[in-house]
Amino acid sequence: MNNFTFYSPTYFAFGKGEENHTGEYVKRFGGSKVLLHYGGGSVVRSGLLGRVKESLVNAGIEYLELGGVMPNPRSGLVYTGIERCKSNGIDFVLAVGGGSVIDSAKAIAAGARYDGDFWDFYEGKQVESALKVGTVLTIAAAGSEGSGDSVITKEEGMLKRGTGSDVLRPMFSILNPELTTTLPAYQTACGAVDIMAHVFERYFTNTPEVEVTDRFCEAVLLTMVKEVPRVIQSPDNYEVRANIMWAGMVAHNNLVGVGREQDWSSHVIEHELSALYDCAHGAGLAVVFPAWMTYVMKHDCNRFAQLAVRVWGCSMNFADPEATAKEGIERFKSFLTAIGMPINFKELGAMEEDIPKLAAKIGLKAGETFGSFVPLTTQDVENILKLAL
Structure with missing residues (x-):
């Protein structure tokens, strides 16, 4: 730590x-x-x-x-x-x-x-x-x-x-x-993805031995996995709304992120999507995060596999942790689809021809990178966005 x-x-x-x-x-x-x-x-x-x-x-x-x-x-x-x-x-x-x-x-x-x-x-x-x-x-x-x-x-x-x-x-x-009970289901789901994304930006770290904040992160994510489908079905459920509202605060006041390197590259990428298309931030994150996960997963398959087991309920394949990691990403995408979120450019209303513009607007100069889990170049951003097509 x-x-x-x-x-x-x-x-x-x-x-x-x-x-x-x-x-x-x-x-x-x-x-x-x-x-x-x-x-x-x-x-x-x-x-x-x-x-x-x-x-x-x-x-x-x-x-x-x-x-x-x-x-x-x-x-x-x-x-x-x-x-x-x-x-x-x-x-x-x-x-x-x-x-x-x-x-x-x-x-x-x-x-x-x-x-x-x-x-x-x-x-x-x-x-x-x-x-x-x-x-x-x-x-x-x-x-x-x-x-x-x-x-x-x-x-x-x-x-x-x-x-x-x-x-x-x-x-x-x-x-x-x-x-929050009068919020439309789509807006509620966008908010939920934003909450989960704030946790993911902290969870995917190169800092070793951060078990206590790993567990904090996983607790917030598990709460969202349980409560978001419930709130979509029962928008007037006060107790569910209460759990989600407090999870949103905990996810971003940095309690779950202390003592560990944080990434934030997916947020930087998404900011260009919502700036260009004026889409909901959570909807943009639902498109960017699975693509980013797929792109960087091999950097630390064990961390992705840990998430897959602890949050998404996958069984650990000790002989092939990459397979477990991939299964976790697929379960995340299925969750997003189940709560009505887009998971690709077409569903978001984004266009393939805008990918170079989106990557360039981040403003990296030659040789510069951003993000810490896996430092990304402008070309990496284009590659990630192509995975989101």
């Missing part, structure tokens, strides 16, 4: 009706004037936004609204939010929605404390200061409610990039599983 530091200060309020205490939490964590950030549509129709506003008023918290966040959140709205924060003395950004809203809120929070272009942070500059952020979560998927990460799409060139810093971890996050 590698040396590590782990800092996860977010206060979680989990359960029914917790959104009605939003104002109390904002005040508790030092907020006095809030930018209320959200997407639109469902948070308005469901009455959630109204309940949050009422809670803020009851707590004596001033707020300005900024709605309109889109899936794969855009830089244009971030610039608008930064300007509003700076010109109105905002000291707290409250995100009401899913990962896209939370990621946009974090970008605004960082940019509001910075004299330059916030996009600098998404091109490698470290975020050292930010406004405080809180969240009211409506989708179990991105895990942004418990992480210091944010991903934004820049309209100019449609570049999708991420940043991360502990100062971007939310001060508090309200998680009420009831708020």
